[in-house]
Amino acid sequence: MLAGVLFAGTLAPVAIGAGVLSNQVSDSVDSISADLAHADPPLVTTVTDRTGAPIATLYAQYRIPVTPAQISPAMKAAIIDIEDRRFYAEGGVDPQGMLRAAVKDSTGGNLQGASTITQQYVKNYLVNVVDRTNKAAQQQDKEDSLARKLREAKMAVQLSATVPKDQVLANYLNVVEFSGTVYGVGAAAQAYFGTTVDKLTVVQSALLAGMVNNPNVYNPYTHPAKALQRRNTVLDAMVSAGSIPASYGATAKAAPLGVVGAKPAAPSSTCMGAAPDAGFLCAYAVRYLEQSGFTADQIDTGGYTVKTTLDPHVSQVVKDAVNANVPTTQDGVANTFAVVQPGGDGHQILAMVANRNYGTDPDQGETSSNIVADASNKFGAGSSFKIFTSAAAMAAGKAGLNTPLTNPFSDCFTPPNANQYTHCYPVSNDGTGYPNPISLADGLATSPNVAFVGLEAQVGMPAILDMASKLGLRTTMATNDAGTKPITDPADQRSKNPQYDEPQSQYFENLLSFTLGNSPVSPLEMANVSATLMSGGTWCPPDPILTVTDRNGAPVPVKQQSCEQVIPPGLANTLEAGLSRDTTAGTSAAAARNAGWTHPDIGKTGTTQESESVAFIGGVDHYAVSSMVFADGPRPQEICPGTPVHLGTCGHGAFGGTVAAPPYFTAMTTLLAGQPDVPIPAPDPQYLDAH
Known part of the structure; x- marks a missing residue:
């Protein structure tokens, strides 16, 4: 009978002069009908820390899917009584309504409704799922035409023949919009009433059932009077259908709307909704997935569970340390801190934090750029870049830890590829207390500029730039x-x-200033430099992902770069040994003593020319770290030490050892409490002297 009705409805326009509509009914009806039987609407992707605790939700449509058994009887009755009382009896279409619509359409009148819940499900599935990113197609899905009605009807009939009624009803309630980004009755119950769908009352159900007709017009927050009127219309329909007694209906109509808050309580749809210690790592994890082949739409609609490498304890400890050093709202000063776990088969990111939080309100100290992952420190990491010069010199046999380096107070060096018009590059040490010559090991600890620029000129820029990348x-x-x-x-x-217009790998080929670290740098990547050394010279991409599972719990592979042995283990161990004196006899030793620091570690400080950026790059136990404090406002100035660290004019300004190292000592002291010390590897004799 249903097939006959649909056939008659198709022929009716011909009989009454409306023309043949077969070419307007989509060829994709059958395939879409199959999808409808196994509805897979956009779902929320959940990002968690390594323990599985959620840190953020990502979505285009906030939806909490529910099963038929989870929907309260009141909600089922409310939607059926107002939308389709014959739902359980009809076969997906209303024959009388279809014929009435055909007659009205052929005579020029407005197309009549008479859509069943099954047809409404089809329409909402097309609008909110199939064509959600195509405005033109959505408009066709909503157009007031018989062709659209016939298309819906055919799919509704096919659906009713294969899917139980209760499942059709649940699918419909899962896909409909409830204004804004709230989709489906599960999310609506939470967003509007702070409850679950199985606990929805008659009054609450009536409000939600009334909204599906026009979620914007009947929005209880923006149009409370219209929402109340519509809710009461639903209650009247429930009384008329015998779902509730008239006396109860009268009482229910007198109740307030009962929604919570000033707007729907939907969670943030981006990583900006993450906790202050998790936002940057969350954002980096999303970028990492996109670089691995996921599209933004897949991430926002796939219903994945993304378990990140974030260690909640480590992350909170280092967040507290940087906030104590530089308050979140401190004008013009950022303090980033990244922690990477070394390893020969992977470098997991344990924490990516800053005194700034990831968000859009600068007055609250928020930033919408990922200042931990990006090359956000525009002023550079200072003398910590001497790590690259040292590594390249040792790899080339130009110097070892024992090699004496020429180190006058000042010198002027001829840049590479110079001609008769090229000026020499003048360099001075910060103070006159350095020996001349100075060993590479002592130079790493005390950081004289002249010795390292001289070594840089001897080794050659291509090798040093290549080493920085490696x-x-x-x-x-x-x-x-x-x-x-x-x-x-x-x-x-x-x-x-x-x-x-040139990448740094090319731009600095003729500039000897590179070893002094005056170029933009990523704080996260500098932490990964330490991780490479602490992994025996094995570079791995800084990895924020532990696992990804789909909406059904099945694992989803994530493509990533493989690890590389970039320098020999002996070189890495020797360089670690050379960096092991910074906190005992080098540029951060005083700060280490003040902090009561006694753990064996590696470190290298950095301070730019005008103290607009200071850094501490190092590592201890299984933590490779970078702590950078730099000017991040529109009017950068010298950074001054103090409580708190601030911008100003303070003479000598901040140093890596005095301002960037203290958060490292504070955080690591907490994290290493009660843990046995891990010794620094012994140097390889092959890299102690030049050869």
Whole structure:
């Protein structure tokens, strides 16, 4: 009978002069009908820490799917009584309504409704699922035409023949919109009433059932009077259908709307809703997935569970340490801190934090850029870049830890590829207390500029730039000297300036300032440099992902770069040995003593020329770290030590040892409490002297 009705409805327009509609009914009806039988609407992706505790939700449509058994009887009755009282009896379409619609359409009148819940499910599935990213197609899904009605009807009939009624009803309630980004009755119950769908009362159910007709017009927050009127219409329908007694209906109509808060309580749909210690790692995890082949739409609609590497204890400890050093709302000063776990088969990120929080309100100290992952420290990491010069020199046999380096108070060096018009590059040490010559080991501890620029000139820039990339600055070296993607658009005047149109790997080929760390750098990548050394010279991508599972709990593979042995283990161990004196006799020793620090570790401080950036790069036990404090406002100035660290004019300004190292000592002291010390590897004799 249903097939006959549908056939008659198809022929009716011909009989009454409306024309043949077969070419307007989509060829994809059958395939869409099959999808409808196994509805797979957009779901929320949940991001968790390594323990499985949620840290963020990502979605385009906030939806909490529910089963037929989870839907309260009141909700089922409310939606059926107002939308389709013959739902359990009809076969997916209302024959009388279809014929009435055909007659009205052929005579020029507005197309009549008479859509069953099954047809409404079809329409909402098309609008909210199939065509959710195609505005033109959505408009066709909503158009007032018989062709659209016939298409819905055919799919509704097919659906009713294969799917139980209770499941159709649940699918419908799972897919409909309840205004804004709230979709499905499960999310609506939570967002509007702070409850679950199985506990929805008659009054609550009536409000939600009334909204599906027009979720914007009947929004209880923006149009409370219309929402109340519509809710009471539903209650009247429930009385008329015998679902509730008239006396109860009268009492229910007198009740307030009962929604909670000033707007629907939907969670944030991005990583900006994460806790202050989790936002940057969450955002980096999303970027990592996109670089691995996931699309943004897949992530926002796939219903994945993304378990990250974030260690909640480590993350909170280092967040507390940087906030104590530089308050979140401190004007013009950022303090980033990244912690990476070394390993020969992977470098898991345990924490990515800053005194800034990930968000959009700068007045609250928030930033919408990932200042931990990006090459956000525009002023550079200072003398910590001497790690790359040392590693390249040792790899080339130009120097070992015992090698004496020429180290006058000042010197002027001829840049590579110089000609008769090239000026020499003047360099001075910060103070006159350095010996001349100075061993490479002592130089790593005390950081004289002249000795390292001289070593840089001897080794050659290509080898040093290549070493920086190998050890960890993969993304950093691909940015320009402003920390952004090289500008190659001819219409942009900056494309003619090497500082902007060349990657750092090319720009610094003729600049000996590189070893002094005056170029933009990623704090996360500098932590990964330490991780490479602490992994015996094995570089691995800084990895924020433990596992990804789909909406059904099945594992989803994540493509990633493989680890690489970038320098020999002996070189890595020897360089670690050379960096092991920073906190005992080097530039951070005083701060270490003040903190009561006694653990064996590696470290290298850095301070830029005007103290607009200071850094401590190092590691202890199974933690590779970078702590950077740098000017991040529109009017950068010298950074001054103090409580708190601040911008100003303070003479000598901040140093890596006095401002960037203290959060490291504070955090690591807490994390290592009660743990046995892990010794630094012994140096390899092959790398103690030049050869």
